[in-house]
Amino acid sequence: MSLLSDYAYVFCFLLVGVGFVIFNYFIPLLLSPKSLGERRHSTYESGEVPIGSAWVQFDISYYLFALIFIAFDVEVAFLFPTLVVFREMASVTTLIELSIFLIILSFAILYAWRKGLFEWK
Numbered sequence: 001m002s003l004l005s006d007y008a009y010v011f012c013f014l015l016v017g018v019g020f021v022i023f024n025y026f027i028p029l030l031l032s033p034k035s036l037g038e039r040r041h042s043t044y045e046s047g048e049v050p051i052g053s054a055w056v057q058f059d060i061s062y063y064l065f066a067l068i069f070i071a072f073d074v075e076v077a078f079l080f081p082t083l084v085v086f087r088e089m090a091s092v093t094t095l096i097e098l099s100i101f102l103i104i105l106s107f108a109i110l111y112a113w114r115k116g117l118f119e120w121k
Contacts, residue, residue: 061117068112075105
């Protein structure tokens with residue numbers, strides 16, 4: 001009986017989560033003004049009148065720099081909980097696994113550095 005009540009909690013949280021998403025999707029559709037004017041098809045610039053086209057090309061190094069940043073940001077997000085509980089699970093195996101992870105990160109940084117990604121043009 002206890003297992004069934006545990007699943008009931010999970011199911012209730014699932015229903016609340018799905019209901020929250022559905023609610024937040026449909027309420028703006030009901031409440032927002034419907035404009036069929038000429039400005040509807042123009043680029044939105046935070047309320048400012050747009051200048052020029054929205055199709056502006058950027059240098060590829062900006063995209064690569066952003067991808068490297070996101071990759072390392074996610075990896076640090078995985079590394080932080082490990083370091084928080086490192087004392088509790090301290091063993092040689094844990095230290096080796098953590099060292100391998102940091103070495104792989106170091107190789108990725110060296111690769112990006114050798115490709116000239118960190119040099120602004």
